[in-house]
Amino acid sequence: MKTFDxxxxxxxxxxxxxxxxxxxxxxxxxxxxxxxxxxxPVIFI
Numbered sequence: 001m002k003t004f005d006x007x008x009x010x011x012x013x014x015x016x017x018x019x020x021x022x023x024x025x026x027x028x029x030x031x032x033x034x035x036x037x038x039x040x041p042v043i044f045i
Contacts, residue, residue, distance in 0.1 A: 018035055025031075037044040 018037075022031075022035060034045045
C-alpha cells in the first residue's frame, strides 16, 4: 500500500474526529453517503 505524509496545513482536528467516528460506525466502508453536520441554519456536507 502506498503511504504519504499529509502537510499539517491540510489537517484538521474536526475532520479527524469525523473520520474516526465514521471508521468506528462503518469499519468495512460500506456506507458511501456523505457525512452531514447540521448546525441549524447551516449544514455542512
